Amino acid sequence: MPTFVYSSLCKGCGKCVDICPADNMQYNPKNRKGYNADPIMCAECMNCVKYCPEHAVDVRPYADFAPLGARVGVIRDTKKNIIYWRIMYRDGTVYEMASPIRTTPWGSAKGALEYPERTDLDSELLAMEDKPEYLGFPELQRPKQAVRIVGSIIKAKQQGGSGR
Amino acid sequence: MPTFVYSSLCKGCGKCVDICPADNMQYNPKNRKGYNADPIMCAECMNCVKYCPEHAVDVRPYADFAPLGARVGVIRDTKKNIIYWRIMYRDGTVYEMASPIRTTPWGSAKGALEYPERTDLDSELLAMEDKPEYLGFPELQRPKQAVRIVGSIIKAKQQGGSGR
Amino acid sequence: MSALHFPTRIVDTDILVIGGGMAGCGAVFEAKYWCRGKCKVTLVEKANTEKSGAVGMGLSACNLGVFTTDPDDPKPEDFVQYVRNDLLGTIREDLVYDIARHMTSTIKLFDEWGLPIWRDPKTGKYLRTGRWQHPIHGESYKAIIAEPCRKSADEVYERVFITHPLLDEERPNRIAGAVGFGVRDGTFYVFRAKAVIVAAGGTSLLYRPRSTGEGLGRAWYPTWANGSAYAIPLLAGAETVNMEFRLVVVRFKDAYGPVGFPYLLLKMRSTDVYGKQWEPLPDEEKAKLAKIFYDYAWARPTPTPIRTWVTIQNLKEGRGPDLMQTQERLPDEESLKVLFEDYLDMTPTQVFLWASQNIHPQKQPSELVPTEPYVQASHGSSGGMWASGPPDIAPEEYRWGPNRMLTVEGMFGAGDVVGASGHKFSSGSFTEGRIAGKAAARYVLAGPGKDYKPAISNDTIERYKEIVYRPLEWYHKNRPLTTTPEMPPGYTNWFEIHPNYLNWYQLLTRLQKIMDEYAAGWGMFYITNNYLLNRGWELLRMLEEDFRFAAAASLHELLRVWETYHRLLVGQAVVFSMMNRKESRGYYLHADYPYIDEENWHVFSHVRRDPKTGQWSFRTSPVIHIIPP
Amino acid sequence: MSALHFPTRIVDTDILVIGGGMAGCGAVFEAKYWCRGKCKVTLVEKANTEKSGAVGMGLSACNLGVFTTDPDDPKPEDFVQYVRNDLLGTIREDLVYDIARHMTSTIKLFDEWGLPIWRDPKTGKYLRTGRWQHPIHGESYKAIIAEPCRKSADEVYERVFITHPLLDEERPNRIAGAVGFGVRDGTFYVFRAKAVIVAAGGTSLLYRPRSTGEGLGRAWYPTWANGSAYAIPLLAGAETVNMEFRLVVVRFKDAYGPVGFPYLLLKMRSTDVYGKQWEPLPDEEKAKLAKIFYDYAWARPTPTPIRTWVTIQNLKEGRGPDLMQTQERLPDEESLKVLFEDYLDMTPTQVFLWASQNIHPQKQPSELVPTEPYVQASHGSSGGMWASGPPDIAPEEYRWGPNRMLTVEGMFGAGDVVGASGHKFSSGSFTEGRIAGKAAARYVLAGPGKDYKPAISNDTIERYKEIVYRPLEWYHKNRPLTTTPEMPPGYTNWFEIHPNYLNWYQLLTRLQKIMDEYAAGWGMFYITNNYLLNRGWELLRMLEEDFRFAAAASLHELLRVWETYHRLLVGQAVVFSMMNRKESRGYYLHADYPYIDEENWHVFSHVRRDPKTGQWSFRTSPVIHIIPP
Ligand SMILES: Cc1cc2c(cc1C)N(S(=O)(=O)O)[C@@H]1C(=O)NC(=O)N=C1N2C[C@H](O)[C@H](O)[C@H](O)COP(=O)(O)OP(=O)(O)OC[C@H]1O[C@@H](n2cnc3c(N)ncnc32)[C@H](O)[C@@H]1O
Ligand SMILES: Cc1cc2c(cc1C)N(S(=O)(=O)O)[C@@H]1C(=O)NC(=O)N=C1N2C[C@H](O)[C@H](O)[C@H](O)COP(=O)(O)OP(=O)(O)OC[C@H]1O[C@@H](n2cnc3c(N)ncnc32)[C@H](O)[C@@H]1O
Ligand SMILES: Nc1ncnc2c1ncn2[C@@H]1O[C@H](COP(=O)(O)O)[C@@H](O)[C@H]1O
Ligand SMILES: Nc1ncnc2c1ncn2[C@@H]1O[C@H](COP(=O)(O)O)[C@@H](O)[C@H]1O
Ligand SMILES: Nc1ncnc2c1ncn2[C@@H]1O[C@H](COP(=O)(O)O)[C@@H](O)[C@H]1O
Ligand code: SF4
Ligand code: SF4
Ligand code: SF4
Numbered sequence A, B: 001m002p003t004f005v006y007s008s009l010c011k012g013c014g015k016c017v018d019i020c021p022a023d024n025m026q027y028n029p030k031n032r033k034g035y036n037a038d039p040i041m042c043a044e045c046m047n048c049v050k051y052c053p054e055h056a057v058d059v060r061p062y063a064d065f066a067p068l069g070a071r072v073g074v075i076r077d078t079k080k081n082i083i084y085w086r087i088m089y090r091d092g093t094v095y096e097m098a099s100p101i102r103t104t105p106w107g108s109a110k111g112a113l114e115y116p117e118r119t120d121l122d123s124e125l126l127a128m129e130d131k132p133e134y135l136g137f138p139e140l141q142r143p144k145q146a147v148r149i150v151g152s153i154i155k156a157k158q159q160g161g162s163g164r
Numbered sequence C, D: 001m002s003a004l005h006f007p008t009r010i011v012d013t014d015i016l017v018i019g020g021g022m023a024g025c026g027a028v029f030e031a032k033y034w035c036r037g038k039c040k041v042t043l044v045e046k047a048n049t050e051k052s053g054a055v056g057m058g059l060s061a062c063n064l065g066v067f068t069t070d071p072d073d074p075k076p077e078d079f080v081q082y083v084r085n086d087l088l089g090t091i092r093e094d095l096v097y098d099i100a101r102h103m104t105s106t107i108k109l110f111d112e113w114g115l116p117i118w119r120d121p122k123t124g125k126y127l128r129t130g131r132w133q134h135p136i137h138g139e140s141y142k143a144i145i146a147e148p149c150r151k152s153a154d155e156v157y158e159r160v161f162i163t164h165p166l167l168d169e170e171r172p173n174r175i176a177g178a179v180g181f182g183v184r185d186g187t188f189y190v191f192r193a194k195a196v197i198v199a200a201g202g203t204s205l206l207y208r209p210r211s212t213g214e215g216l217g218r219a220w221y222p223t224w225a226n227g228s229a230y231a232i233p234l235l236a237g238a239e240t241v242n243m244e245f246r247l248v249v250v251r252f253k254d255a256y257g258p259v260g261f262p263y264l265l266l267k268m269r270s271t272d273v274y275g276k277q278w279e280p281l282p283d284e285e286k287a288k289l290a291k292i293f294y295d296y297a298w299a300r301p302t303p304t305p306i307r308t309w310v311t312i313q314n315l316k317e318g319r320g321p322d323l324m325q326t327q328e329r330l331p332d333e334e335s336l337k338v339l340f341e342d343y344l345d346m347t348p349t350q351v352f353l354w355a356s357q358n359i360h361p362q363k364q365p366s367e368l369v370p371t372e373p374y375v376q377a378s379h380g381s382s383g384g385m386w387a388s389g390p391p392d393i394a395p396e397e398y399r400w401g402p403n404r405m406l407t408v409e410g411m412f413g414a415g416d417v418v419g420a421s422g423h424k425f426s427s428g429s430f431t432e433g434r435i436a437g438k439a440a441a442r443y444v445l446a447g448p449g450k451d452y453k454p455a456i457s458n459d460t461i462e463r464y465k466e467i468v469y470r471p472l473e474w475y476h477k478n479r480p481l482t483t484t485p486e487m488p489p490g491y492t493n494w495f496e497i498h499p500n501y502l503n504w505y506q507l508l509t510r511l512q513k514i515m516d517e518y519a520a521g522w523g524m525f526y527i528t529n530n531y532l533l534n535r536g537w538e539l540l541r542m543l544e545e546d547f548r549f550a551a552a553a554s555l556h557e558l559l560r561v562w563e564t565y566h567r568l569l570v571g572q573a574v575v576f577s578m579m580n581r582k583e584s585r586g587y588y589l590h591a592d593y594p595y596i597d598e599e600n601w602h603v604f605s606h607v608r609r610d611p612k613t614g615q616w617s618f619r620t621s622p623v624i625h626i627i628p629p
């Protein structure tokens, strides 16, 4: 579903341009509207559709394999943190779904400096891994019975007699 | 080599448009010049190149497999009835060739009505085939030992013993 | 832009020839030869007859030459035996024989008109590159043939594309004419005729091409071969024959230069990447292939489907690509130039590719590949339309009407149109056009067509007019809905995304992908099975439905939409035939029936689309051989 | 439009992170955690970090989850054994182990930040879809991860594309920074840094995709994954590992929806078209496969290359396509919606395709195909860059610098960049970013990077500026030569034919065709041989030369040109590796050496491009296993 923009709905805010990971969505200064300037690089990721405040962006599935006639509606509600989908089949069947997108308010995730400072720059422990519940183990894991086998592991297995 | 037109050379005569078997070459009324409007349907047949009186049309081989850098020159001389080619390799090697294109003057071929009329509408002989030198044989050929074999010819061969 | 803006022009004629290619030119010439002042012959051609059709870029040989009493020259029987083996048995020997026995007059006429046919300097006889072929300097082949054709026709309509046949409204299964539109000015044309000869060439770009991007056009058969040859008869309800037997030829990789000239004239050989020779095919390999192809594997020369099969297998098993060992047979610059000229006169891209990739054929080999499948009846394949045979030699079962009449009354075919009679090539197609031309003249002068008057209502004409221009109207009505910038005039927006329409390129890429993946294209290494064919059939149906939403921004795009629609019909006929032939005969492997089945399937397959309901049906009919084994 | 029009901006930093995807976000967070006020961390990202990279369209699982003391949870050893089998033996066990032992803290952080990870309602533990994976509601996965990353970075430059690394001019093989341009305003950026962490993701669209026309973008790995991950290190002279081991995954046909979720969570099975089950793979088939894959064929689960191989063979031999028997495991609408949601959160096209083709998964199966090859190091492949291992557990041979430093001094890698350590996926890539982030912080705070000052001359900066903008200048200089109509602003003329330049699309289609046909793409059913590889190598060289004539009409097209150039470099590394590995290990068959060769080729392959001469070289190094068999 490379995307396109309905002329009558677009207000030219540029949000679709801002979000598109592929740099496909562009702003046309002539008519002050967004448009998909590079549809063949569109991954149908739906970000421009989801981010457009005017619901002016829509998708039409890749014509090289998808017949016409299906319809997709999506609303990504960042207040309720739910995404709503409406899928209509070519044959008219409709499915509606809703899923959570996040468990915490937007903006609430902590940056590195908000986590307690540590001094063990020399250790192999990463941030928070001084705490066993973060590490998963009482201490940093290292191979319990380290070996050194150079080359084929299948051969080693056969020799060690621990084959399948 | 889908074709393109050099702006500085084209006089807008429309000959390329007239000859293109694919309807690719079009006339742009804005700048009164010819251009290839449908390069992906271009067969590199070279007709537009050959027919342009200004030598304004050129070719650049299909980029999906041909590296840049080769050059082609062609002149189709309908007075001398010779076609001249100049091929330059990407590595600079040059070949020049000339071949005849026709053994009679243009316009000289006779239409049907210029051939003697015949009355044997009922026969299987075509125009001029009343003459053995045109027919190739003294009379119209029919299978010498007609057979009637329904189905596999291999089986028939095996049964007839005339296999390989 | 409404259909009403375009004027309607009604043309009445006795004989309408659709397509002024090799067969069409032959048909016009011969029909007029017999019609004289008594019947009118009209040619309608989508391009410029001077350079239209498969010969539009020139050719380097008349691949079918003279048959004469001269002991050095072949006899029609020889040719039938060759074609029979080459096409794995299921051919119409009456049709093949018929062409051979009329070849000499065709070549003589070509010679007279000015085609530079190579001659033996000593004997003065036409040279041969193989058993059947005469080499030529063929850059202007088509232009030369067009000249007598144009002089012969009463009227010639060029740049007019026929979209639909017209059936008589009072007599079932009776052709009454055809409609189409002028590609330059949009005029709606209604041709009414007593006899219609369809000579509209073959089909390229039906399958996903190996080329990609801008190289889409690099097909062996030219881009403009769009399948009207079968679509027009199919829309009229005519029957096909062996449409599963699509053509897959070995060609130089990428540029798709043909291989007959190097093999036959220059006596080159090809090998796999390890240097093992595969063509000419060694006997021990023939013995192995005989397990799949039975006695056909032993035929000389090796049948084209088997030669192609070898190249496919080599590629598939990692020994490929086959390599044409050009350097072994190019001792001097003269011979190199002969090779170059061959391609410059026929497939210039081949030389451009060598030049672009710095490949010097006198020093190094060139790669070969099997092409994407084409549908055309004049080369090494047997798919096409089912035609009545010559009255004097055809078995009774093959004589339901005049020579080369299809299964629709008054509708004739020739050249790439007529199936189960391959290896006619350019010169044989011209000959077959002549055969059909004489048969049609006889039909309208002295046969059932004599007192016929086409019955076509104004309603019908208006309905077709609406249908034909709908893509233009649909486009202009819906275009402003989106913010996609408008293109410069006449330029296609290949990748426009619109909710309500599809352009021809989008429809075409869908068609090609379906055919490739479900109906044994190169992308599947020419394999299919029942599951794939059934699924492909469903997907083609949906594509057919989507044609309601076809859009055209210009008359040029309107041409492309209708060309693509014709290709779709050809695709449906191919898939429906493949679904029903329960063996593997042709250039593909049906995995559910992976062998030739001489016992049960040495038969013709026929499909038909009911023009009223659009339903497809299938039947088989017996192969009757008339030439001894 | 001249390079001089664009301003140059010089940015100095201690640590430069190139690419704000999963690994990049992890690197920024962790580096800053240790840097605090003492070193500066700068992120440069070509898109919008909120939705950039492979997770930009969302995901439905953290494919690598927690490792804990809980007996139900896996241990790092288990994971190494799994990855070792899955990638056919030649992996870096130190790197794989290292990721596993740090996974729990990553998942905990994700949870804290707000990622909806499914939990067992009874135990409260994270659910698993397989042995390693936790299902998530992942529509906003990337947006959630981007938040702490942005907060952590000292500076974030978005919509800036890095084109070239900068090497120190006084110290050989020492990274000094990178250059790139602002995609929105054209600013030329020069980053100078003590340490550079490359985290620029994987490579899609390197091979001809199965999709065509407007569907070009339908790759499994997203279109924007353009291979900078390898191109930037390669341009700096860093070594690769196992680049021949490209990734070919089984996906739903056309829409390319992944299969892990249906197999693992929904416990679906797949069959061929005759209903024979192939996944889970029956023992008798394993026994047959063991002839090619030895003991790897018996591993549980069946290694990804072998699962893919089965699908390839079924297709090749006419039993395909494999069919996911979805209808067997979708008893009610709820389960159907779980399936739909999985794809809507990750590959929406999958649902659109079902809807468009009227495929109801609760009633009928869906087709599977092997994809075109990708190059990326975080899934089931082992190709990538060669990185130094963790100081406490890596064998000495794998410790030439700090953890995750490549073979160029000061240049680190993480995620898709680092090879021979697959199956890290999104969460493992983040973890590896963190590992590299801490290592880089240590390097600039207390290691060899401490007193380093980049030496980059103004000449060099000006030279790169010219190089970077040349395609824009070249276009505008040459454009007026032809009559091709000018396009609306910002719109690409995909098929413009110009004698003096090629646009990115033309360069890309050439690259894809070469890779497909010569280096074992899907179009060759993943086969190649010495001949093909050598020829492909030559053709890539010519393509490289043609980049001199690359043209860009806009900054957007300039981005595409450079993305394509990076893909070319990846292609060269792949082909050079394939030319040199004399066995078949990975997702392809080298016909000259069609088996795994445990005796001679249980080794790593490395290629390197000399940054001065552009010459490529190859070497192997031993595989050292540290975890018992
Ligand atoms: C493309 C090509 C073809 C050949 C070859 C190489 C190449 C590169 N080689 S070698 O490789 O085999 O070696 C040959 C060779 O050297 N020698 C030879 O004799 N024949 C060769 N062919 C084959 C012959 O060309 C072929 O057999 C004949 O041309 C077939 O004749 P015909 O059946 O008449 O088809 P046509 O393409 O010539 O003419 C069709 C005409 O119909 C027009 N048309 C089509 N649809 C229409 C519509 N809807 N409305 C109006 N007009 C509508 C077309 O414009 C055209 O004029
Ligand atoms: C596309 C995709 C991916 C996955 C899946 C399904 C689909 C449809 N599936 S399942 O199918 O496997 O099941 C997964 C799943 O469910 N679970 C999972 O954990 N991982 C999955 N992946 C894999 C992961 O996504 C993958 O492993 C990681 O994302 C890899 O992380 P990293 O190595 O950081 O790559 P990235 O793509 O996230 O980020 C790269 C960044 O670099 C930027 N960039 C690139 N080049 C740059 C340049 N020159 N200059 C500046 N910036 C420049 C990019 O914009 C991006 O931000
Ligand atoms: N908007 C549409 N686009 C494409 N196909 C459609 C559309 N609506 C219906 N169809 C399909 O067209 C076929 C005929 O539908 P109808 O036009 O209703 O007779 C059915 O198979 C529908 O699935
Ligand atoms: N190797 C061959 N042996 C015999 N005939 C061939 C061979 N290759 C091509 N031909 C014939 O040469 C003509 C042109 O073939 P092509 O160039 O492949 O289209 C056709 O009649 C082919 O059947
Ligand atoms: N049939 C299977 N058996 C075991 N693991 C699988 C299977 N299919 C996919 N996976 C794993 O599931 C994850 C996602 O796979 P995929 O969806 O194919 O990208 C990866 O870890 C795969 O290795
Ligand atoms: S986000 Fe919506 S309203 Fe804003 S420019 Fe894009 S299409 Fe227009
Ligand atoms: S769907 Fe995604 S890739 Fe396509 S235009 Fe929208 S944001 Fe860009
Ligand atoms: S034939 Fe030549 S001069 Fe005439 S319009 Fe075409 S390009 Fe211009």
Ligand code: SF4
Binding pocket: B002, B003, B019, B020, B021, B022, B023, B024, B025, B036, B041, B042, B043, B044, B045, B046, B047, B048, B049
């Ligand atoms: S080369 Fe032939 S097909 Fe291409 S534009 Fe010119 S005349 Fe048309």
Ligand code: NA
Binding pocket: C212, C213, D212, D213
């Ligand atoms: Na394409």
